[in-house]
Every structure is written in structure tokens, then in C-alpha cells.
Amino acid sequence: MKKTTIWIDCDPGIDDAVALAMAAASRDQLRILGISSVAGNQVSDRVTENARRLAAFYGMEDVPVVRGAREPLLKVPETAASVHGESGLGNCRLPDTDKPLASENGVAYMAQAIEALPEGETLTLVPVGPLTNIALLLKVFPQVRAKIERIVLMGGSASGGNHSASAEFNIWADPEAAQIVFQSGLPIVMCGLDVTHQSGLYPEQVEALLRSEKPVEHAVGEMLSFYADTSSRGRTVACIHDAVTILYLTNPELFGGEWASVQVDCTNDINRGMTVCDRRAKTSPKPVLVLNQVDLPGFQKVMLEKLASI
């Protein structure tokens, strides 16, 4: 079966770390062209170091890791340290690695890698943090659009926010960048809170990972134990938001959604960062598939099998 070529843009971040593990366990289906960091959950130095160590820890030494945007396009940077901790990965201490950063100018590197794809080959962008890098890529290197098949992103919500009453964190962190991406006209799969709040592991499943002797399972158990305390807020599962993007790519049958046109509130008012999802019949075009259904047992089975395989 032909592999799907992807580029992962992330702000690790505990759920980003699980998404990277899902990708590392799916290399029979996914060709990972590269990984870029973006300031979000933590500052650029932290998320970049975490991305570098996670790539090595998961056995992705061959995948280039680059540093992307150090701050949003316009907004003053604000992290989510209360959720992911000062390190960005909770209490988990990953082994150091001598894997070098492939570039300190990640957006230019991403553009170059995409343009170098053979004639007729396309890729899927998988952003799971603020959309700063993706907006810069589309604006500064518009010629890459022809090689972007679609964008499968974690962000947004059609049903209320998590960082504010109406805004999800990734969109809230850089609303202007998100508006550029959602209005780009490219096909988008939006893995927003409507589906990610239903997608995660039960406490007993996290505890089982924590008890594991296997380094990756144990590390993910450590991260999710921290994350469950800081992010569950009475939910039955620890929501592993970012992992939905990768599992959508490997197991799309687990998910369902509705097509919409999406605009981002970029005002400085109460709804700043809100994704306004227009699903009305009369609206056209509707280039965004907003996921809102998941087969949770199926999601958990695939996730745990993938974690066990690394």
C-alpha cells in the first residue's frame, strides 16, 4: 500500500508526545518527511528540545527535526504550562540525544523539503499546535500549495472552548495564523474539541502504561498521569487531543464528522480565537471536515497496540 507522506508541526506538549509516538509506530503507513516545533504549550527552546528528544526516543533518528516560529504572528506568547508543566512533558525526563536540529529556520526548511518532493507527489500537513508555521509557509512560500494534499490539524471547536469559553488553545494562541489557514481554500480535517474531548484513555489504562517495563509505554504513562491531573476536569478519559490526527490518518473508519466553512474570530473581544463553523446547507464551499464522532473502544485499542509496538 502507498504510504501517506506527512509533516508534523507540534508544540510538545504531552498529547503532542503521544501523537509523535503514534506516528513512529505507523511507519508502515506513514512516511514522516519532518517534524517542526512551534511555540505554544511551552516556549520555543522547550518544545524544540522535547521534539528532538522524542524523535530519538521513538526511534525516528532519520527524521529531520527543525525549529519553527518562536512566537505567534501578532499575539503576545502565552504558554500552557499549567497543563503540560514547566518542561512541557510533565514529570517525564527523556534521555538526552546527540540528534542535531536540522535547521533553526524551520519554515524555510519545510518549504524546501516539500518542493523537493518528486513531481506528482503530495503530502499531508499535520499541525497539532498553534498554526503560526503553517500560516507563514502558505504566505511566504505559496508555491508549495500545489503539493499539499490536505491539512489534518488538531484545533478549534464547534461547541465551546477549553482555553476560554469559546476558544480552543491552539487557535487562541495564534488566531490570525488560524484564520489564514482555515481561509486558505486547502482541504482541511479539523480534529477539534468536538471529537478530542471524547478521545482518550481511562485512568486504569494510564496506570497500566505507567506500570509497564517497556520504556515508551512507561514514559507515556508518566506523561499522561501528569496530564490527567491537569487537564481531565471531571472527564472520564484523559483527552489525548493531538493523537486524533494521526489515528485519523491510519484508521479513518474510527471517526465521523460534518463539512463546514470555518472562520476564526480575530477580534480582541470575548470570543477571540473562536472557530465559527458554518454547516448550513446554503453555505458553499465547505472545505473543512469537522470531526465530532469517535469509536472510543476502537481508538483505545489502536492507540495501545501502537504504543506496545515501539
Ligand code: RIB
Ligand atoms: O487544546 C488542545 C491543544 O492545545 C493540544 O494541541 C495541546 O497540545 C495544546 O497545544
Ligand code: CA
Ligand atoms: Ca499540541
